[in-house]
Amino acid sequence: xxxxxxxxxxxxxxxxxxxxxxxxxxxxxxxxxxxxxxxxxxxxxxxxxxxxxxxxxxxxxxxxxxxxxxxxxxxxxxxxxxxxxxxxxxxxxxxxxxxxxxxxxxxxxxxxxxxxxxxxxxxxxxxxxxxxxxxxxxxxxxxxxxxxxxxxxxxxxxxxxxxxxxxxxxxxxxxxxxxxxxxxxxxxxxxxxxxxxxxxxxxxxxxxxxxxxxxxxxxxxxxxxxxxxxxxxxxxxxxxxxxxxxxxxxxxxxxxxxxxxxx
Numbered sequence: 433x434x435x436x437x438x439x440x441x442x443x444x445x446x447x448x449x450x451x452x453x454x455x456x457x458x459x460x461x462x463x464x465x466x467x468x469x470x471x472x473x474x475x476x477x478x479x480x481x482x483x484x485x486x487x488x489x490x491x492x493x494x495x496x497x498x499x500x501x502x503x504x505x506x507x508x509x510x511x512x513x514x515x516x517x518x519x520x521x522x523x524x525x526x527x528x529x530x531x532x533x534x535x536x537x538x539x540x541x542x543x544x545x546x547x548x549x550x551x552x553x554x555x556x557x558x559x560x561x562x563x564x565x566x567x568x569x570x571x572x573x574x575x576x577x578x579x580x581x582x583x584x585x586x587x588x589x590x591x592x593x594x595x596x597x598x599x600x601x602x603x604x605x606x607x608x609x610x611x612x613x614x615x616x617x618x619x620x621x622x623x624x625x626x627x628x629x630x631x632x633x634x635x636x637x638x639x640x641x642x643x644x645x646x647x648x649x650x651x652x653x654x655x656x657x658x659x660x661x662x663x664x665x666x667x668x669x670x671x672x673x674x675x676x677x678x679x680x681x682x683x684x685x686x687x688x689x690x691x692x693x694x695x
Contacts, residue, residue, distance in 0.1 A: 433589075434458070434499030434531075436516050438468035438489075440655075440686070441536050442505035444564030447475045448593050450486035451565075456496055457489050465489050479565055493519055497527040501589060503558060504545075505536040508661045513537060514548035521550035532585050534558040538609055538658075539665035542602040546575035553577045556586040559606060560595070562654070570595045571606045605666035613663055619647035620671040623691075630691045648691045652684035 433449045435442050438459035449455040457472075459465035468489055476482045488495075496502060502520045506512050513535060524531040533549045534556045535542070546552035557573035570590045574583055590597035600606045605613065619633055634646020651659050656678050663670040677683070677690055684690035 433501045433503065434496030435503045435505055436493065436496065436520060437503075437505030437536075438464045438471075439505065439507070440471070440562055441560065441564060442503075443468055443471045443475065444562060445503065445505060445536070445560055446487050447472060447479070447482055447484075448560075448565045448595075450476075450484070451482050451594075452592060454486050454488070456499060457487055458493050458496055459489060459491055462491060465491050475563070475565065482565065493523065496520070497523050498529060500529055500531050501534065501585075502531045503534045503536060508538060508540070508658055510540055510544075513540065513545060517545055517549040521548075524551060524554075530554070532556060532582055532589075534586070536560065539605050539662045541604075542573045543575045546577065553579050554582050556582060557602070557606075558586065558590075561608070568594075568596050569608070570597050571600045571608065572597045573600050573602045573606060575602070605662060609662050610666055613659065613666060614668050616647045616651050616659070617663060617668060617671050617674070620651070620674055620691075623648065624671065624673055652690035652692055652694075654684070655686055656683045656690050 433455045435446050435457045442457060446455050446457045457468060459468050472484050472487055476484045502524060504513055504516045504520060506516050520533055532554050533551050535545050536558055538559055542557040546555035549555055552575045555575050555578055559571040561567035561569055572586055587597050623633060630648040634649050637643045637646045656674055660670050660678050681687060682689040685694050688694050
C-alpha cells in the first residue's frame, strides 16, 4: 500500500496496514514527514502487535510507484484531493502496476474524484474512521465505471486489514456522516440556546444514551474544520459557534483547543 498524506487518517491507515505488510506514506515536506513519524510512533506505542518499522515515510511521490493500492488521504478539500489523485493516476499509468486508486474522502463526490484520477475503472472511495486501527467499519463507494475486479480487491483489502466493508451509495456524507452530523450540530445549537457546559451535554449523551463519546467532544476529536467541511458538503447548516472557533484557529484536539481545551 502507498498512502499519499500525512495527517491523522493517513497515519492511522498506515499503522493499520503495517500490522500485516510493508506500507509507504508520502508527506509533502520534511516537516510534515517528521510530524507523521511522531504520530505513527505515538499510535503504535498504544497498541500491541503494530510495528512502526513496517512504515516507510517518504517525501518523493515517485517512491509510491510500485504500490498496488494507492490511497489519497490529504485534507478534505476538493482541489487538494483532485490534484493529488491526478498525480497518483499518472504514477499508476507510467508504472503499469495495475494499482487500485482510492480516496479517503468522507463527504466529496466519488464519481468526480474518480474522473480526476484518470482511472475511474480502478477507483474506490475507501472511508475508514478515526482512530483507524481500532474502528471496524470502512464505507466503500464506487464510481459507475469501477470493474468487478476493483470492487473485489477493495473488499479484500478491508478484510485483510481486519475491517468490515459496507458498500454505500455515492451521496454526500455517505451513511455515517449523513446521519451523524445533524445530531452533532444540534448539540452545538443546544449549547448556545441553553448555556449548558459542554461536559454536561456530553455526560447526558454518554450516560443517558450509551454513546461512547459525547457530541461536543466528538466534534473536537474529528476536527472542527473537518466538521465544517462535512456539514457544508451534506447541506446541513453549520452552527455559528463552530464557525467562530474555526475562524479563530481553534480546531479541536489537534490544535489544543476547540469547545474544550487540551494540554
